[in-house]
Amino acid sequence: MSNDNSQQEAVLRRDLAAAYRLAAMLGWEDTIYTHFSVRLPDIDDTPRFLINPFGLMFDEVKASDLVIVDVNGKILEGDSDYNLAGFTIHSAVHTARDDAHCVMHTHTVPGMALAACDDGLLMLNQISTEFYNNLGYHDYEGVAWNLEERTRIQQSLGDNIGLVLRNHGLLTVGETVADAFQIMYYLNKACEIQLATAQMAGLNKIVPIPEKLAAHVNSQFKGVEHERHFVWQAWLRKLDRIDPSYKD
Known part of the structure; x- marks a missing residue:
């Protein structure tokens, strides 16, 4: 691996571990279930991504704990296994969307409540409008152990920034961990408002x-997407004040 790739991996490990810790702080975790991932630079044209090792609570995850998996399910680096349903969902996105470097999936109460509603997300607040015509819906097929479901997840997501997994939970994607985290933060907030x-x-x-x-405000939000980076840096500063061990 080149030195540039090693440095990039170190940053991605730190950011993804931070996302897990912040999710725990915000009450998004579901014991050892649900999962976030981030794509690493390809080696020999093989897509690879980091994901949490199965068995850790979100507030335990450190940068060095994260497992490297290829899109065929092979563990390339790491001492622990991964959640199979998590692999199905995340590999579906990583093989279909070159811009979706980070994928986040949650089982929050507001998100699961919204996922049980036929009308989906309504335009009830300024926060909701970020997802106007930018949110997909995927019908429930049971626990995501069937790799054939990946094609249908890809179709349901399309080019949207988020996906409601009906009767299940929420999923967001972004070019960076900062993007996907901020999108999840506000998608979950929109669900809280609707609830x-x-x-x-x-x-x-x-x-x-x-x-x-709603369409107008959505276009306004698109013009300030670069601000997600500043918000992410603020989250990292907050986390560093509380517990910087995520970097280990």
């Missing part, structure tokens, strides 16, 4: 954002 709104619906008239206005 809270549904609880008030019996007492109040719901006022959704009109479609034309």
Whole structure:
């Protein structure tokens, strides 16, 4: 491996481990289940990605713990196995989207509640509009152990930044860990808003954002996507103050 690739891998390991720790801090974890991954530079034209070793809680994950897997499921580096359903979902995206270097999947209560609703995500708040015409939906097929489901996941995701896995949870993608994390943060927040709104619906008239206005605000968000990097640096500073051991 070239020195440049080694340095890039070190940064990606640090960022992905940080994402796991931050997810735990935000209450996104589901014991040892769910998973985040990030693609590494190819070696001999073989796509590879980092993913969490099966069995660790999110607040235990360190950069050195992450396992390198190829898109055929072979462990290239690491002492632990990975979650098979996680491999199915993440390899589906990594083999279909060159721009989706990072993939995040969660089982949060707001996300799972939204995933059980036929209407999907509604345009109820400014935060929701980031996902206007930018969110896919994938019908539930059971635990994702069937590798044939990968093709259908790819079709459901399309070129969107997020995917609602119906009756299951949420998935986001980004060119960087910073992108995918920020997108997941706000997709989960949009689900929280919708869940809270549904609880008030019996007492109040719901006022959704009109479609034309939602499209306008969505275009505004596209113009400030570069700000995700600044937010990510702020998250890292916060995490460093609390527990920098994710870097180990």
